[in-house]
Structures are given as structure tokens and as C-alpha cells.
Amino acid sequence: MAKPVQPPGRQLIKRMSTRTKWLLLAPVSLLLVGAGLCVFSEAAHAKQMGAPFRQWFLWGTYSLILFNGGLSLFGQAVRFRVQIDYRRFVRRELKKVSRERPRQKRKTSPNRGEAS
Numbered sequence: 001m002a003k004p005v006q007p008p009g010r011q012l013i014k015r016m017s018t019r020t021k022w023l024l025l026a027p028v029s030l031l032l033v034g035a036g037l038c039v040f041s042e043a044a045h046a047k048q049m050g051a052p053f054r055q056w057f058l059w060g061t062y063s064l065i066l067f068n069g070g071l072s073l074f075g076q077a078v079r080f081r082v083q084i085d086y087r088r089f090v091r092r093e094l095k096k097v098s099r100e101r102p103r104q105k106r107k108t109s110p111n112r113g114e115a116s
Contacts, residue, residue, distance in 0.1 A: 018080050019084055021080050022080035025073050026077040028073060029072075029074035032069050032070030033066075033070035033071060035066050036070055037063070040063035040064070042059055042063075043056045043060040043063055044060075046059060047060075
């Protein structure tokens with residue numbers, strides 16, 4: 001049985017760094033949230049002006065799709081940013097530990113040479 005072919009974009013996304021994913025998702029998600037709110041205000045205005053039900057209902061539905069899509073992408077962007085910050089924190093802590101270990105060895109090595 002043949003292996004199903006993956007979409008070409010999936011490989012591209014796998015190769016991206018976490019920082020690149022965050023840099024792409026954060027502004028796109030904010031744009032979607034803003035666009036969703038703008039379309040929502042247009043739908044509310046259409047309802048107030050007495051537009052047909054179908055028109056303002058579809059605009060309102062479209063605005064909810066944009067807004068919720070933007071929120072979910074923003075959540076992913078926040079997740080990527082937390083990963084970046086956590087990795088940075090872990091690296092710094094590991095560097096601190098590796099710097100302190102040689103100091104501890106130096107402090108204990110002169111005592112070993114002395115006879116008690």
C-alpha cells in the first residue's frame with residue numbers, strides 16, 4: 001500500500017524555527033482579529049440600517065470566523081513565544097551551572113594536596 005503524500009506546506013512548516021513561526025503568526029493573528037471586529041461592526045451597522053436578514057447574518061458569521069480564527073492563531077503564537085522564552089531560560093541556567101562547576105573544582109583541588 002502506498003504511503004499517503006503529505007501536503008508540501010507541511011514540510012516547509014516543519015523546517016521553520018520556532019521564532020519564525022512566532023514572527024509569522026503574531027501579526028497575522030492580530031490582523032485577523034482586527035478584520036473580524038471590523039466586519040462585525042459592519043454587520044451591526046447593516047442590521048441597524050434595516051438590511052435584509054441574510055446579508056447582516058452572513059457578515060456576522062464571517063466576522064465570527066475571522067475573529068475566532070485570529071484568536072486561535074494568537075494562542076499558537078503565544079505558545080511559540082513561551083517555548084522560545086523557556087528555552088532561553090534553560091540555556092542561561094545551564095550556562096550558570098557549567099560556570100560554577102569549574103570554580104567548585106578549583107576550590108576543592110588545593111585542599112586535596114595538603115596533608116592532614
